[in-house]
Amino acid sequence: MVFFSALKNLFSRRDKRTSNASSLRSKKKSLSFSNGNQQHNSDKSASDSSANSTTNSSSINGHSFQFKDGRRYHGISEVSYVLPNDDDEADRVHQQHWILRYALQSNYRAPVTDMLEKGITVLDSGCGPATWAFEMGEAWPNSTFHGIDASCVFPENIKPANVEFVLGNIAKEIPYPDNTFDYIHQRLLLLGLTDDDWDNALKQLYRVLKPGGYIEVAEPDLQDLENMGPTLRKLQYTMSDMLNSRNMPNKAACEIEDRLIKAGFVNTNLKITPLKLNHTDKTGKLLWEDYKHGYLNLRPVMAQIVPEWQDPEVYERFVTACGIEAEQTKANVNWYACYAQKPAL
Numbered sequence: 001m002v003f004f005s006a007l008k009n010l011f012s013r014r015d016k017r018t019s020n021a022s023s024l025r026s027k028k029k030s031l032s033f034s035n036g037n038q039q040h041n042s043d044k045s046a047s048d049s050s051a052n053s054t055t056n057s058s059s060i061n062g063h064s065f066q067f068k069d070g071r072r073y074h075g076i077s078e079v080s081y082v083l084p085n086d087d088d089e090a091d092r093v094h095q096q097h098w099i100l101r102y103a104l105q106s107n108y109r110a111p112v113t114d115m116l117e118k119g120i121t122v123l124d125s126g127c128g129p130a131t132w133a134f135e136m137g138e139a140w141p142n143s144t145f146h147g148i149d150a151s152c153v154f155p156e157n158i159k160p161a162n163v164e165f166v167l168g169n170i171a172k173e174i175p176y177p178d179n180t181f182d183y184i185h186q187r188l189l190l191l192g193l194t195d196d197d198w199d200n201a202l203k204q205l206y207r208v209l210k211p212g213g214y215i216e217v218a219e220p221d222l223q224d225l226e227n228m229g230p231t232l233r234k235l236q237y238t239m240s241d242m243l244n245s246r247n248m249p250n251k252a253a254c255e256i257e258d259r260l261i262k263a264g265f266v267n268t269n270l271k272i273t274p275l276k277l278n279h280t281d282k283t284g285k286l287l288w289e290d291y292k293h294g295y296l297n298l299r300p301v302m303a304q305i306v307p308e309w310q311d312p313e314v315y316e317r318f319v320t321a322c323g324i325e326a327e328q329t330k331a332n333v334n335w336y337a338c339y340a341q342k343p344a345l
């Protein structure tokens with residue numbers, strides 16, 4: 001996927017300790033992306049055939065999907081995730097990874113660098129199309145990386161030898177024995193977990209983490225941005241209403257540390273980083289592009305709260321106005337990243 005490698009090159013840095021990516025080999029890149037292209041082709045015919053229908057369900061290679069208005073979604077009734085799982089959304093999530101790494105100058109916060117170098121077992125919970133797992137796997141060849149996701153958006157066949165994937169709902173059961181992982185990473189699950197799901201997922205993650213192992217959870221505060229004007233405030237608070245209507249916490253980022261403590265983890269360490277939204281420099285512009293793309297992909301669920309947003313043009317105009325306002329007011333998204341440990345025996 002040329003787009004993916006161009007982004008990787010755009011954001012890559014030379015220092016392995018900060019970027020964790022400089023040793024990426026082009027051979028592996030082309031292998032992983034050709035697998036993505038295979039998925040593109042089969043997905044395309046499925047979504048094209050449903051482009052004019054409102055909703056239908058289908059099974060591709062044994063995986064269940066729902067198609068609504070030409071977009072593909074997971075078809076699992078107990079999973080609450082609201083974004084599509086088609087190619088357009090996978091491209092957005094890939095790009096989002098590079099933007100976050102560029103903005104945060106790292107792929108993780110937990111003090112696990114020496115462990116990764118030596119060789120440990122890592123879980124990426126809700127791995128999506130697996131950009132983080134692939135990059136980490138290639139940067140740390142002595143370690144083994146496992147990704148789990150409710151949708152088969154990860155590459156299933158061609159991947160680095162030290163990266164594996166399983167399909168599963170993290171809020172139900174994570175299909176690994178107790179005390180398997182030395183380090184667990186989870187990022188951007190806030191549009192997928194209800195209040196109960198958070199508790200259940202953290203219980204599962206606690207179970208599969210080794211005593212003394214590290215967990216790291218990262219989310220943006222999507223309700224209260226710094227320096228919000230009235231237009232952006234309406235968008236963000238509609239997001240909160242949408243999440244609440246589905247029993248999902250609207251301040252998940254701000255609750256991470258408390259939830260980790262409630263689940264039994266200790267030695268929590270929280271860092272809140274303000275990320276510029278559409279102002280000041282390249283990072284701000286790129287983050288806004290991702291933000292806008294994400295919001296456009298959320299239109300069906302946002303329109304359930306504000307009916308005039310059923311019209312894609314009306315909605316896009318509104319989201320575009322939010323970007324202009326964010327640039328003027330210098331709005332920032334607060335990024336919460338908290339790591340903690342399972343108590344040692």
Ligand SMILES: C[S@@+](CC[C@H](N)C(=O)[O-])C[C@H]1O[C@@H](n2cnc3c(N)ncnc32)[C@H](O)[C@@H]1O
Nearest residue numbers: 081126127128149150151168169170187188192
């Ligand atoms: C926005 S993507 C983030 C992907 C990845 N963590 C990253 O940061 O690039 C969220 C992913 O979480 C997955 N997800 C949502 N709810 C889930 C659940 N209950 N169990 C497993 N995966 C879930 C979705 O299928 C989606 O791939």
